[in-house]
Amino acid sequence: MSVPLLSVRDLHVEFPTRRGRLKAIDGVSFDLAPGEVLGMVGESGAGKSLTGAAVIGLLEPPGRIADGEIWLKGERIDNVSRKAMRQIRGRRIGMVFQDPLTSLNPLFTVGDQIVETIMTHLPVSAREARDRAVSLLEAVGIPAASKRLTAYPHQFSGGMRQRVVIALALCAEPELVIADEPTTALDVSVQAQIIDVLKELCSARGASVILITHDMGVIAETADRVAVMYSGRIAEIGPVAQVVKAPHHPYTVGLMGSIPSLTGSVDRLVQIPGSMPRLDAIPPGCAFNPRCPHAFERCRVERPEPMEMEGSRVACWLHEAGDEAQTVAEQGLAGRAGGER
Numbered sequence: 001m002s003v004p005l006l007s008v009r010d011l012h013v014e015f016p017t018r019r020g021r022l023k024a025i026d027g028v029s030f031d032l033a034p035g036e037v038l039g040m041v042g043e044s045g046a047g048k049s050l051t052g053a054a055v056i057g058l059l060e061p062p063g064r065i066a067d068g069e070i071w072l073k074g075e076r077i078d079n080v081s082r083k084a085m086r087q088i089r090g091r092r093i094g095m096v097f098q099d100p101l102t103s104l105n106p107l108f109t110v111g112d113q114i115v116e117t118i119m120t121h122l123p124v125s126a127r128e129a130r131d132r133a134v135s136l137l138e139a140v141g142i143p144a145a146s147k148r149l150t151a152y153p154h155q156f157s158g159g160m161r162q163r164v165v166i167a168l169a170l171c172a173e174p175e176l177v178i179a180d181e182p183t184t185a186l187d188v189s190v191q192a193q194i195i196d197v198l199k200e201l202c203s204a205r206g207a208s209v210i211l212i213t214h215d216m217g218v219i220a221e222t223a224d225r226v227a228v229m230y231s232g233r234i235a236e237i238g239p240v241a242q243v244v245k246a247p248h249h250p251y252t253v254g255l256m257g258s259i260p261s262l263t264g265s266v267d268r269l270v271q272i273p274g275s276m277p278r279l280d281a282i283p284p285g286c287a288f289n290p291r292c293p294h295a296f297e298r299c300r301v302e303r304p305e306p307m308e309m310e311g312s313r314v315a316c317w318l319h320e321a322g323d324e325a326q327t328v329a330e331q332g333l334a335g336r337a338g339g340e341r
């Protein structure tokens, strides 16, 4: 990759508590190329949203970046002033959250909100801003866009509101869009359409996307690369086609088994027994070891760092152990990824 658009280096996010510091993100690193779509997947509490919030400077206190660096096109952004971060947000990084009403002010028309955002960030006249707002609303699929400029958020359906939010996120031509569960609150029938609109518009504008979701099926259909998160760390990151076809981390293997659209049959879902540990009870070694069918002694005492594996990075001792353990791992993973579903 040449200069990455976004580079997150050894990110640590902590919450100080009376009983010590809770490490919610514990050494996350990844790069994002210009125009690339990176999916972030993992169970609830894995640290997906906090990673996105750290990138856009929206961690809610007392949560804080305890260590690490975040670079946007070669400029460090994790240590800039709040004012500078406000300028980056909206202008260079757009956001789409789960609930469209988080991003829209109920007291202003959608036209006013989009026009104001455009004029805050771009050197254009009110007239040009209005024209841009109309063409963006058309692009996201709002019928009779110029008439709908004067409508208020509550006058749109949930799916249409999320389209408006996508228009708002893109109106200042950001280089990166962070979409955190953008369709979770929506009717299933419109979810795929919203993902398509997001993907198409970002792709047409060359914007990179971080798409945060629980749904590996959405990632498989939308992203170029996927980062699988577990307990505040990246278990596996690599090209989607590769990770879906041949997942290396036992946790990814389990997640793959829960994609009905790829397996074609719901009764073949793999359930991963157990649940993710609480932040104050993360086990030593690999955080996944108590749930891992392949864990061996080293996994219980030593934390695996990401290792290069066929274009992916995988934090799992199975892939570093001696030949014997590796063969066992490969046989086991092949069995889980294929026939046992």
Ligand SMILES: Nc1ncnc2c1ncn2[C@@H]1O[C@H](COP(=O)(O)OP(=O)(O)OP(=O)(O)O)[C@@H](O)[C@H]1O
Binding pocket: 015, 022, 024, 042, 043, 044, 045, 046, 047, 048, 049, 050, 051, 060, 062, 063, 214, 279
């Ligand atoms: N304000 C807070 N105080 C303490 N812990 C927090 C706080 N906010 C988040 N956490 C913890 O940080 C961890 C990561 O949370 P995060 O919201 O990033 O997870 P997630 O993977 O996005 O989950 P979900 O899919 O449910 O949104 C969780 O264990 C969560 O409980």
